[in-house]
Each structure stands twice: as C-alpha cells, then as structure tokens.
Amino acid sequence: MTPTEFKRRRNQLMKMVGKGNIAILSSASEQTRNRDVDYIFRQDSDFLYLTGFNEPDAVLVLIPGRKHGEYILFCREKDPEQETWHGRRAGQQGAIEDFAADDSFPIDDIDDILPGMLEGRQKVFHFMGRYADFDQQLMVWVNQIKARSRSGAHVPYEYVSLDHLLHDMRLYKSRSEISLMKKAAKISVAAHKRAMQQCKPGKYEYSIEAEYNHEFCLNNAQHAYPPIVGSGENGCILHYTENSDQLKDGDLLLIDAGCEVQGYASDITRTFPVNGHFSPAQRELYELVLQAQKAAINKVKPGNHWNDPHNAAVRVITKGLIELKLLKGTLAKLIKDQAYKRFYMHRTGHWLGLDVHDVGDYKLGEQWRVLEPGMVLTVEPGLYIPANSKGVNRKWWGIGIRIEDDVLVTVKGHEVLSAGLPSSVDEVEALMAG
Ligand code: GLY
Ligand code: MN
Ligand code: MN
Numbered sequence: 001m002t003p004t005e006f007k008r009r010r011n012q013l014m015k016m017v018g019k020g021n022i023a024i025l026s027s028a029s030e031q032t033r034n035r036d037v038d039y040i041f042r043q044d045s046d047f048l049y050l051t052g053f054n055e056p057d058a059v060l061v062l063i064p065g066r067k068h069g070e071y072i073l074f075c076r077e078k079d080p081e082q083e084t085w086h087g088r089r090a091g092q093q094g095a096i097e098d099f100a101a102d103d104s105f106p107i108d109d110i111d112d113i114l115p116g117m118l119e120g121r122q123k124v125f126h127f128m129g130r131y132a133d134f135d136q137q138l139m140v141w142v143n144q145i146k147a148r149s150r151s152g153a154h155v156p157y158e159y160v161s162l163d164h165l166l167h168d169m170r171l172y173k174s175r176s177e178i179s180l181m182k183k184a185a186k187i188s189v190a191a192h193k194r195a196m197q198q199c200k201p202g203k204y205e206y207s208i209e210a211e212y213n214h215e216f217c218l219n220n221a222q223h224a225y226p227p228i229v230g231s232g233e234n235g236c237i238l239h240y241t242e243n244s245d246q247l248k249d250g251d252l253l254l255i256d257a258g259c260e261v262q263g264y265a266s267d268i269t270r271t272f273p274v275n276g277h278f279s280p281a282q283r284e285l286y287e288l289v290l291q292a293q294k295a296a297i298n299k300v301k302p303g304n305h306w307n308d309p310h311n312a313a314v315r316v317i318t319k320g321l322i323e324l325k326l327l328k329g330t331l332a333k334l335i336k337d338q339a340y341k342r343f344y345m346h347r348t349g350h351w352l353g354l355d356v357h358d359v360g361d362y363k364l365g366e367q368w369r370v371l372e373p374g375m376v377l378t379v380e381p382g383l384y385i386p387a388n389s390k391g392v393n394r395k396w397w398g399i400g401i402r403i404e405d406d407v408l409v410t411v412k413g414h415e416v417l418s419a420g421l422p423s424s425v426d427e428v429e430a431l432m433a434g
Helices: 003-017 045-051 080-086 091-097 107-118 132-146 163-171 175-196 206-216 233-235 282-297 308-323 331-336 425-433
Strands: 022-026 032-033 057-061 071-075 103-106 123-126 158-161 228-231 251-259 259-261 268-273 376-379 382-383 399-402 405-409 415-418
Touching: 003 022, 003 045, 003 057, 003 163, 022 045, 022 107, 032 228, 045 057, 045 163, 057 107, 057 206, 071 091, 071 107, 091 103, 103 107, 123 132, 123 382, 175 206, 175 251, 175 259, 175 268, 175 405, 206 228, 206 251, 206 259, 228 233, 233 251, 233 382, 233 399, 251 399, 268 282, 268 399, 268 425, 282 376, 282 382, 282 399, 282 405, 282 425, 308 331, 308 376
Parallel strands: 022 123, 071 103, 123 158
Antiparallel strands: 022 057, 057 071, 228 251, 251 268, 376 405, 382 399, 405 415
C-alpha cells in the first residue's frame, strides 16, 4: 500500500468530516494473554486503513483545514532501552518521515496537547463505544475545556460516530486492496491444497492445521481468524476450533481457514473426505451445497442486491432437501417457514476486507444494499446434520459441509478470488489422489 493511498483515504474522510470539526481515532492496545505475555499485536482495522501505522499506544487526529497541519499522529517516543526489549518504534520523526504525518507528538503528552486541538471545534467524530478507556479519556479532555468555558473556551457540542463514513469507504476496495486480497486468497488456496494432499485417516485435526501454519508463515501472512478444522461430527459445530480429534476413515473433514496479508483477509472453506473418496451419502449432500454455492455466486453482479445470493442458495438447498427427503412439504411454504434453517442455520456470506466479517451496511434504510464493483463478499452455503437428528435417516448423521469462496463484484459481474481451489467432487478426489 503506497503512502499516496493512505493520504487519499485521509483526505476523503476529512472532506466528509468538514472544516471546523475534528476526527480522533485510537489505535488498538496490547492485550494480555497470560501473566506477562501479550497476544501478538493486531492493529485496529480503521486505524490501519487511515495510517498504515502498526504500533499500539497511538492516536490519530484529523483536523480538516488546520493551518499547522491537518494530520497529527501521537505515538510512543523512541526509547533505546524499551526498543532493545520489545522492538523498534517509529517515534515522532518516523511518524512524519515514514507515515507522512504533518506533525507528531509523544503519546505521553496527549493530555496536555489534545484539549487545545479540541477547543473551538464543533463536531467530534470518533468511534463511540469501541475502546471504553479512550471514550472516557475523550470526556476528560472535553471536561477540561468545559472548566475553562467561563474564560471563553468553546466546547465541541456534537459527537458523531465515525462508523458510517469510514465504513462506507472501506466497503469499496481499491485496485491495491484487491491485489492484496488476491494475494491472501492465493496463499490460502495453496494451504488448502496442501491440506487435501496431506490428509489421511489416523492423522489429527491439528496436524492438518499445521499445513496452514506452514504455508501462511512461509508467505509472511497471518491467520485472519482461528482456523476451523472439524472432522466428522465436529463439522456440524459452526465455530469449532479445538482441532484436536483424530481423523477417521469414512468421515468428512471441514476446514474453514484463511490468511490475511497486510491486514487484508481471505476466508475459504472446503469439505473433503478423510480417505479421499466421498461416500454416496456425503456426495449427495456435497453436490447439493455446491449447486447452491454456484447459484449464489451467479447472483453476484452489479445491480443485484445483497440478499439475492442468499435467496438463490436457500432455494436450491430447500429444493434439494425435499428431493433427499430431509424436508417434507412444498418448496414455497418451506422457504417461507425457513424450514431449511434446521440444517442451514447461517447466512450465505458477509463482506470481506480488513476484517474477516468486514464493515459496511447490508441494508440502506429498509432496502438491501445493491452490489457495486469493488465490493468483496464471501459465498458460503452449508448443510449440517448432527448425529441423532430426530426423524432423519441415519445415513445423513454426522455430516457437516460448507463450501466458501471469496468473490469480488466487477463491472461485468464477478471474479472468484479463490477460484484456484478445486471444489467439484472429481477435482477434489483427483487432488487428494495425486
Ligand atoms: N470464517 C468465518 C466465516 O466463514 O464467516
Ligand atoms: Mn469462513
Ligand atoms: Mn465467511
């Protein structure tokens, strides 16, 4: 991502914030894992989107039209001893030279400086409710100005959530964002292929997970979310992450895993037979999910609305469940009653970007959002039939299937970013055999 792109984003946001107003965003902070060990740091996606700055304890201030600089970055000071222990810091000079800030101050001085920047502004744009400590601190700064109101200090009087403005920008991916998402998808595709090739009865879910760690790490990519590696009945637990069971001959293995590259996520699921061959029952359900996914992907094009792919998937799945005698009744009524939800209880997708469940409104007012070029979404229908399901033929018990791909809306229709990964029964079996 070039400095120009970050600048373009800040300028676009500042235009919406408007002169006389101020936007303030906090970075993420380090989180304790246990005792004195922290989780690996992950920057707040909005902060990353506007700055590219990957350190904790930073605050971004945007003041459109300010003569002495519109873009101010508070961050940690350089500190040779701390840096020896915990890693390099940009410091104020780095914030200006490498991250194009107009001005930068030590984060420890923010209480002295920020009230002066807030004073006299009308509206304050920020992410209310995201970081409780930061919300509270903002009120402390505002109250400091209030305390001086009798000597003429003007206190901001309108507080506006940044969500809508910034998240609408993030929904439309630029050329360079799309190229990072393609890169993420490509690495995840390679990892899924490795997993299919390495899979065999007797191994463990975690040893297949290791294939993803290997491929992601080798490419300087990180998991975009905890990987789900669920064999047999575990595939019916939507957010299964224990990944601890042994792989049994005759079971399916559902893997939902994707990496992020420079913060941009991929999110891919494949379900394949542990022994390399789908049983007749597994195959029937698998083909149905695949058919639903194809119908849904075909609905991804400009002018269609957000819910069109979901409606298409629901229709195919319900029809298939009637044919397989898993549901009884007429198609229209079963869809209306959402009878499919017993076996297909989630939606067909979500926006994808810097967050795996990315930001952006799904409805504008009462209307589903219309798809436009540059939007990226997942298409991920599934079927889940837990063991001991009442009134369900035993042959379906313990089968959990999801097929998930990442799809970019283009001017002409769509592009499947994860298209390099086989999904048909024949292709999957061939890859596993090879
Ligand atoms: N990996 C999370 C999801 O598919 O939504
Ligand atoms: Mn997923
Ligand atoms: Mn997903």
